[in-house]
Amino acid sequence: MRQRQSRALWFWVFVGPFAAGLALFTYVPLLWSVWLSFFDAHNTVSPTDFVGLDNYATVLGDPAFRSSLVTFAVFTAFIVPATYALSLGLALAVNRLRVAQAFFRSVFFLPTACSYVVAALVWKLSVFNGVRFGLANTVLGWFGADPVAWLATPDPPWYWLVVVTVRLWLQTGFYMVLFLAGLQRIPVRLYEAAALDGARPGWQTFRHITFPALRATSVAVVLLLVINSFQAFDEFYNLLSDARGYPPYARPPLVHLYYLALGQGQDLGLGSAGAVVLALVIAVVTIVQARWARLGRTEEA
Amino acid sequence: MPISRRQLMAGGAGLGLAAVATACGSNTGRGAEGSRTRLTQWYHQYGEVGTRQAVGRYAAAYPGADVHVEWRPGNYDQQTAAALLTDSGPDVFETTGPTPDQIRSGQVTDVTDLISDVRDDYLPAVLTPRTHDGRVWGVPQVVDTQLLYYRKSLLAAAGVSPPRTLDELIDAAARLTDRKTRTKGLFLGNDGGAGVLAGTPLYAAGLSLVTPDGKAGFDDPAAARTLGKLHRLYADKSLLLGAPTDWSDPSAFVQGLTAMQWSGLWALPRIKKELGDDFGVLPFPPDGPAGRPAVPVGAYAAAVNARSGHRDAAKAFVQWLWVERADHQLDFALSYGFHIPARASLAAKADRLASGPAAEVVRFTKDHGYAQPLLWTPASQVAYQDALHRVIQEGADPAAQLRAAVRRTEEELTRVRKGG
Numbered sequence: 001m002r003q004r005q006s007r008a009l010w011f012w013v014f015v016g017p018f019a020a021g022l023a024l025f026t027y028v029p030l031l032w033s034v035w036l037s038f039f040d041a042h043n044t045v046s047p048t049d050f051v052g053l054d055n056y057a058t059v060l061g062d063p064a065f066r067s068s069l070v071t072f073a074v075f076t077a078f079i080v081p082a083t084y085a086l087s088l089g090l091a092l093a094v095n096r097l098r099v100a101q102a103f104f105r106s107v108f109f110l111p112t113a114c115s116y117v118v119a120a121l122v123w124k125l126s127v128f129n130g131v132r133f134g135l136a137n138t139v140l141g142w143f144g145a146d147p148v149a150w151l152a153t154p155d156p157p158w159y160w161l162v163v164v165t166v167r168l169w170l171q172t173g174f175y176m177v178l179f180l181a182g183l184q185r186i187p188v189r190l191y192e193a194a195a196l197d198g199a200r201p202g203w204q205t206f207r208h209i210t211f212p213a214l215r216a217t218s219v220a221v222v223l224l225l226v227i228n229s230f231q232a233f234d235e236f237y238n239l240l241s242d243a244r245g246y247p248p249y250a251r252p253p254l255v256h257l258y259y260l261a262l263g264q265g266q267d268l269g270l271g272s273a274g275a276v277v278l279a280l281v282i283a284v285v286t287i288v289q290a291r292w293a294r295l296g297r298t299e300e301a
Numbered sequence: 302m303p304i305s306r307r308q309l310m311a312g313g314a315g316l317g318l319a320a321v322a323t324a325c326g327s328n329t330g331r332g333a334e335g336s337r338t339r340l341t342q343w344y345h346q347y348g349e350v351g352t353r354q355a356v357g358r359y360a361a362a363y364p365g366a367d368v369h370v371e372w373r374p375g376n377y378d379q380q381t382a383a384a385l386l387t388d389s390g391p392d393v394f395e396t397t398g399p400t401p402d403q404i405r406s407g408q409v410t411d412v413t414d415l416i417s418d419v420r421d422d423y424l425p426a427v428l429t430p431r432t433h434d435g436r437v438w439g440v441p442q443v444v445d446t447q448l449l450y451y452r453k454s455l456l457a458a459a460g461v462s463p464p465r466t467l468d469e470l471i472d473a474a475a476r477l478t479d480r481k482t483r484t485k486g487l488f489l490g491n492d493g494g495a496g497v498l499a500g501t502p503l504y505a506a507g508l509s510l511v512t513p514d515g516k517a518g519f520d521d522p523a524a525a526r527t528l529g530k531l532h533r534l535y536a537d538k539s540l541l542l543g544a545p546t547d548w549s550d551p552s553a554f555v556q557g558l559t560a561m562q563w564s565g566l567w568a569l570p571r572i573k574k575e576l577g578d579d580f581g582v583l584p585f586p587p588d589g590p591a592g593r594p595a596v597p598v599g600a601y602a603a604a605v606n607a608r609s610g611h612r613d614a615a616k617a618f619v620q621w622l623w624v625e626r627a628d629h630q631l632d633f634a635l636s637y638g639f640h641i642p643a644r645a646s647l648a649a650k651a652d653r654l655a656s657g658p659a660a661e662v663v664r665f666t667k668d669h670g671y672a673q674p675l676l677w678t679p680a681s682q683v684a685y686q687d688a689l690h691r692v693i694q695e696g697a698d699p700a701a702q703l704r705a706a707v708r709r710t711e712e713e714l715t716r717v718r719k720g721g
Contacts, residue, residue, distance in 0.1 A: 042402045042406060043382070043386070043402045043403055043406045044386065045386055064683075064684075064687060126545075129544065129545050130491070130542040130543015131541070131543060131544055131545070131553075131558055134543070146480070147483065149491075149542030149543040150543060151542075151543055152492055152543055152694065153542075153694075154694050154695050155694075155695060242491060242492060242496050242547055243496070243547070243549065244490070244492075244496030244499065244686070245495075245682070245686050247495070247694070248687040248690045248691055249690075259679070259683050260679075260683055261680075265678065265680055266382050266400075267680070
């Protein structure tokens with residue numbers, strides 16, 4: 001009995017501070033935000049003007065918010081497969097190297113250490129600036145082409161090239177390392193057995209041995225990628241905003257809410273309603289995805 | 302408005318709301334004065350060297366209280382908005398507002414009586430947006446003006462005279478764009494102008510963002526006609542886009558990337574230093590029969606936090622610094638950055654504003670200056686700017702775009718007036 005008591009004590013000694021922090025900084029604000037979303041809360045966090053579902057009607061009736069949800073669905077639909085394919089490809093290539101493997105692994109992993117804000121500014125100011133001496137425009141200039149204003153051209157939407165390349169550059173190396181770890185856990189005997197059965201090395205082996213064996217890693221990578229692209233804010237904001245606002249294109253929901261409600265507008269009720277809608281979307285997508293991928297199954301199963 | 306350069310850099314980091322009034326730095330060693338009132342005053346981070354030391358000097362010279370100055374880098378408007386929700390905000394703070402919501406929800410203090418003796422001395426363009434129902438909610442500190450700079454030598458070489466109408470401006474920008482040297486005709490910011498121009502083309506067409514009786518001021522065919530013309534600048538490829546610095550910084554202009562640039566008065570000293578006399582200044586040119594030149598002005602104003610524990614002491618300090626001490630006001634306006642003092646009597650006294658392009662700017666600011674109306678809320682602004690973006694960059698139908706913006710603006714105006 002005493003032992004059980006002291007175990008409970010130690011449990012709370014270790015878990016308590018974390019649980020308290022979680023409750024204080026995550027659950028309380030979260031519930032508070034849900035509560036705020038039912039009030040007209042201009043410039044206050046203790047509103048009294050109950051408005052029911054008005055904020056939800058406003059935010060869902062706002063074409064700009066709906067189009068931002070579309071923007072972010074398109075962005076996710078593109079960036080997730082692109083990063084997945086690129087990082088898997090890199091991992092396969094690096095894994096086959098006989099010499100300098102550690103070197104290439106580090107080189108590809110290095111961009112992960114760079115902050116999104118810094119990378120976005122480098123992309124915006126040096127690589128893809130719109131004047132003649134930008135890196136991309138210098139290259140175009142060799143072929144006699146006119147400079148392109150990469151971030152200010154909605155038709156064709158060149159800004160996607162900038163947004164997508166910066167994210168690929170930043171995150172591909174990290175997922176490559178995850179895949180490398182996965183690749184190194186595949187037992188050699190599987191390949192030996194396949195070879196005995198007459199499987200040709202290359203595509204056939206990859207299709208039937210490597211890819212299925214990477215299943216658990218793949219599920220984890222896709223889940224992380226989707227959540228990451230849901231949270232997109234930094235590079236969009238730093239690439240496209242200026243002191244006076246943000247163009248109407250390539251505007252993820254978080255950026256839109258920031259401008260509409262949570263920034264200087266301080267319409268906290270509307271902003272909370274938008275945040276709740278966004279949270280629900282993320283929850284639904286994650287649950288569907290986890291079900292579909294049967295999260296938790298192991299490679300052996 | 303020098304904050305704009307840094308808001309970009311502060312970017313994501315600006316979200317953090319540090320509503321913690323730090324308790325360091327103001328121990329001046331005057332031991333026996335424990336009973337003196339302590340005030341906290343916030344400034345946004347000015348870019349010009351010496352500004353911070355100057356505001357510290359003014360505060361230290363105030364006999365009535367211990368004033369502790371806080372310098373707030375990052376997204377300043379966001380920080381003050383968040384701090385005003387708490388009990389630990391500043392007593393006195395500068396603001397581009399206060400916004401009608403801040404006034405309505407009682408976050409700022411009425412300061413009408415502080416300036417009652419000299420009310421007529423303030424430039425109406427900067428005092429009106431601080432006035433709600435006849436009461437004044439912030440004491441204007443300085444006037445920031447935006448204007449068009451042009452390079453005389455480049456215009457002469459192309460045989461173009463300084464544009465006096467919007468059509469001439471569009472034509473000049475096209476003729477000054479040189480494919481061979483890769484010089485562009487006009488720089489209106491890296492987004493093509495929707496951000497910085499905002500309501501300026503409307504005022505140039507004789508319209509406004511919000512009318513004096515509180516209606517959307519651009520529900521008019523003339524608005525669509527004028528805004529539609531701006532798309533030609535973009536379609537002609539006359540605009541400089543994607544420059545390393547934005548419109549608020551004169552670098553693109555002095556480096557010769559563009560022949561004309563929209564920027565602020567604050568850029569004038571640097572342009573003068575680098576280009577000598579090879580530049581001229583213009584207001585935004587008029588358009589249409591009812592048109593008139595448009596000069597957007599902005600201003601930081603000193604406001605008093607309604608939650609301050611020392612409201613009367615804070616008001617007394619604001620009155621001392623921003624109403625009575627003309628010497629400090631002149632020093633602040635002209636010794637570091639380059640602004641027009643908010644009071645006409647002081648602007649007239651300033652030597653550096655008495656001749657050359659600076660004098661011209663002072664003159665057209667007085668004649669044509671307009672500021673964003675108080676009732677122009679962030680929600681209206683987002684709707685209107687989105688419309689302007691689509692018109693300029695995508696060539697969208699201006700009438701249809703404006704209809705949506707007018708609708709949103711009317712909703713906001715109804716909301717704001719309701720609680721008035």
